[in-house]
Amino acid sequence: MNPELRKLVRKAAPDGADIDALLRDLDFPLVDGTDVTFVFRGKADAVYLRCWVAGLDTAQPFQALANTDLWATTIELPKGSRIEYKFEVVTNGNKELILDPLNDIVARDPFGANSVCQAAGYERPEWTLHDPQARDGSLQSRKIESSVFRESREIEVYLPATFRKNRRYPLLVVHDGVDYLRYAELKIVLDNLTHRLEMHPVIVALIQSPDRLKEYSGDNRHARFLVEDLLPFMSDAFPLMDSADSRCIMGASFGGVASLHAAWRYPEHFGSLLLQSGSFAFSDIGRHQRGPVFDPVVRFMNEFREHPGRPADRIFMSCGMYESLIYENRSLVPHLQSKGVDLRFEEARDAHNWENWRDRLRVGLSWILPGPAWMVYE
Amino acid sequence: MNAEKPIRLLLGPQRPVVNLDSALARSGIGDGPIGVISAAWQEAEGDIDGMQRLVKNPLSDLLLYQKAEALFAADTRLHEAYRRRQEHLKEQQRLYRLRLRQLKIAARATLRAEGEPAVLAAERRHAISQLRALDKHHLRQVDKIHARFDNDFNVDCNTALAEHTSAFAEALSRFDSLLITGGNVVVLINRLRLFGLGPQLQRKNIVAWSAGAMVLADRIVLFHERMPQGRRDAEIMCRGMAIVPDTVLLPNASGRLRLRDSLRIGLFDRRFSPATCVALDNGSYLLFEGETLRDSGAAKRMTRNGKFKRVRAA
Numbered sequence: 202m203n204p205e206l207r208k209l210v211r212k213a214a215p216d217g218a219d220i221d222a223l224l225r226d227l228d229f230p231l232v233d234g235t236d237v238t239f240v241f242r243g244k245a246d247a248v249y250l251r252c253w254v255a256g257l258d259t260a261q262p263f264q265a266l267a268n269t270d271l272w273a274t275t276i277e278l279p280k281g282s283r284i285e286y287k288f289e290v291v292t293n294g295n296k297e298l299i300l301d302p303l304n305d306i307v308a309r310d311p312f313g314a315n316s317v318c319q320a321a322g323y324e325r326p327e328w329t330l331h332d333p334q335a336r337d338g339s340l341q342s343r344k345i346e347s348s349v350f351r352e353s354r355e356i357e358v359y360l361p362a363t364f365r366k367n368r369r370y371p372l373l374v375v376h377d378g379v380d381y382l383r384y385a386e387l388k389i390v391l392d393n394l395t396h397r398l399e400m401h402p403v404i405v406a407l408i409q410s411p412d413r414l415k416e417y418s419g420d421n422r423h424a425r426f427l428v429e430d431l432l433p434f435m436s437d438a439f440p441l442m443d444s445a446d447s448r449c450i451m452g453a454s455f456g457g458v459a460s461l462h463a464a465w466r467y468p469e470h471f472g473s474l475l476l477q478s479g480s481f482a483f484s485d486i487g488r489h490q491r492g493p494v495f496d497p498v499v500r501f502m503n504e505f506r507e508h509p510g511r512p513a514d515r516i517f518m519s520c521g522m523y524e525s526l527i528y529e530n531r532s533l534v535p536h537l538q539s540k541g542v543d544l545r546f547e548e549a550r551d552a553h554n555w556e557n558w559r560d561r562l563r564v565g566l567s568w569i570l571p572g573p574a575w576m577v578y579e
Numbered sequence: 580m581n582a583e584k585p586i587r588l589l590l591g592p593q594r595p596v597v598n599l600d601s602a603l604a605r606s607g608i609g610d611g612p613i614g615v616i617s618a619a620w621q622e623a624e625g626d627i628d629g630m631q632r633l634v635k636n637p638l639s640d641l642l643l644y645q646k647a648e649a650l651f652a653a654d655t656r657l658h659e660a661y662r663r664r665q666e667h668l669k670e671q672q673r674l675y676r677l678r679l680r681q682l683k684i685a686a687r688a689t690l691r692a693e694g695e696p697a698v699l700a701a702e703r704r705h706a707i708s709q710l711r712a713l714d715k716h717h718l719r720q721v722d723k724i725h726a727r728f729d730n731d732f733n734v735d736c737n738t739a740l741a742e743h744t745s746a747f748a749e750a751l752s753r754f755d756s757l758l759i760t761g762g763n764v765v766v767l768i769n770r771l772r773l774f775g776l777g778p779q780l781q782r783k784n785i786v787a788w789s790a791g792a793m794v795l796a797d798r799i800v801l802f803h804e805r806m807p808q809g810r811r812d813a814e815i816m817c818r819g820m821a822i823v824p825d826t827v828l829l830p831n832a833s834g835r836l837r838l839r840d841s842l843r844i845g846l847f848d849r850r851f852s853p854a855t856c857v858a859l860d861n862g863s864y865l866l867f868e869g870e871t872l873r874d875s876g877a878a879k880r881m882t883r884n885g886k887f888k889r890v891r892a893a
Contacts, residue, residue: 365622399807567807575803575811577619578789578830579592579761 378407619762
């Protein structure tokens with residue numbers, strides 16, 4: 202337990218002012234080396250830490266601290282870790298999931314928000330923050346009439362700040378693109394990395410599916426949408442380089458599956474992939490245990506493992522060590538390397554979430570689309 | 580201008596603090612017109628209004644980059660040969676990098692090793708001499724690739740190139756002084772080479788910053804130890820214009836090098852010795868008259884023991 206907290210608990214009868222002072226003076230959760238103590242103050246029948254970290258209990262119980270209205274639990278988190286969590290507070294048989302009231306650091310995602318625990322050694326990368334020196338790229342909305350889905354689809358297109366009509370650019374297609382903008386600061390990252398010359402100026406097509414769990418699960422229609430609808434539209438509307446090695450697809454989770462699947466179906470169209478925490482579930486024997494939504498994914502991945510071909514020349518993969526998908530992602534690495542793919546794999550002490558994906562973008566994007574920093578001396 | 584001893588004013592990056600104006604005012608270059616080479620800015624070449632507001636000398640951009648692009652567009656055979664040469668150079672650089680990596684690992688391990696001093700000293704010397712031999716070999720191979728291209732495409736056999744080269748000679752003759760900006764050092768040196776501007780540059784006063792300064796050395800050394808993919812060893816790219824000899828110029832060294840890693844810095848210095856490796860950070864300058872250093876500000880040179888010392892004029 203944190204020494205300040207221990208001192209308080211050992212007091213015969215700590216009063217409210219002592220507790221107020223402690224809560225005011227310390228940053229929560231309390232990080233002491235690899236020990237992290239979470240603290241909740243309030244009336245409850247039970248309190249649990251819910252942190253969705255593969256390897257830890259789903260619900261870690263808090264202990265009521267004697268003579269106080271404080272609850273606490275300590276877990277061990279290796280240096281450099283970052284996890285997202287909530288408190289489950291049980292009162293009169295009612296369970297409520299809440300953000301940590303003592304912690305202002307919050308990560309948002311399409312389902313809401315989580316509190317964030319930054320273990321010792323973790324620091325948010327400065328290149329994920331707005332840099333006033335970096336010029337702003339622009340975003341514009343476009344509509345594609347999809348012959349595959351027989352409907353119009355809205356996409357966002359990012360153009361770098363240095364965009365000029367008479368130059369040609371590589372194309373990056375981003376699955377769940379709007380979510381990447383909202384939750385992974387993709388625009389800031391693109392602006393910063395381009396400004397620092399760490400990545401090549403690129404035109405980005407940010408696509409968002411109305412039914413991602415279906416369309417991103419190894420659906421041939423989605424792969425056709427990319428090749429037959431999106432690529433021709435982008436080539437007509439923007440000055441793009443005209444070769445596979447200047448086209449990259451990226452995505453996280455099911456977006457990673459969609460990226461790999463499209464490149465596998467149409468290997469001549471995409472030179473590189475950026476796959477983050479891909480939901481690459483497969484089964485060696487018997488039925489998988491991930492639920493019916495994964496059925497098409499497993500069918501595709503099993504077929505892919507049987508006949509991988511060479512989906513792209515260069516692939517960057519990343520995955521959190523604290524997600525259950527780390528096993529599937531690690532398994533894929535030697536498989537792809539054995540096919541001659543130039544592959545870089547990065548693991549992080551993080552889980553299946555947008556800020557994990559955000560923090561890996563610098564290495565990934567500069568690997569896939571290297572900029573001229575090496576040759577430019579301004 | 581003293582034609583025997585033209586002035587060379589070398590500056591660090593011009594961001595965040597600009598010292599072009601103050602250094603130029605002190606340099607003795609005077610306030611006559613200055614020809615600008617901003618080819619390293621590529622598409623932004625010629626965008627010199629901001630610079631003009633800083634200095635009182637009338638500036639005029641020579642538009643090397645644009646003219647090279649126009650030449651390539653008009654002469655596809657030349658462009659194709661140029662592209663092929665660049666591919667060869669890239670391949671040569673890749674293989675050099677492959678070998679360099681292993682030699683650098685060995686040299687660093689030898690420098691870190693402990694043992695009998697006399698034995699260690701000999702092994703360290705040899706490890707560094709192997710690096711130097713590889714650098715030399717690489718430079719020779721790069722020279723050969725350039726020589727093949729120069730032999731096939733020169734002013735005697737290519738009319739368009741001859742016209743451009745003579746136009747540049749004419750344009751250059753109007754200026755006693757030139758200003759060469761920072762930017763993409765590969766693009767810059769390639770354009771200077773293409774139009775054969777080396778001999779004329781020798782006779783001019785030159786103000787140059789960052790990449791512009793690098794091309795004036797006898798060897799262009801690329802370096803960046805803070806790339807997203809991790810540390811990368813310094814590489815010789817090609818010969819420079821040899822206007823500032825025996826010097827390796829390292830713009831923004833504090834941003835690009837790990838200056839506190841004395842083992843790496845010491846190795847850097849010994850590898851390129853007897854040339855002096857000079858960190859040209861923002862705000863620094865070196866002022867030469869001919870080959871003699873007359874003044875300097877905030878520039879630091881590497882030392883054999885991995886430290887930095889201020890560069891001082893004689």
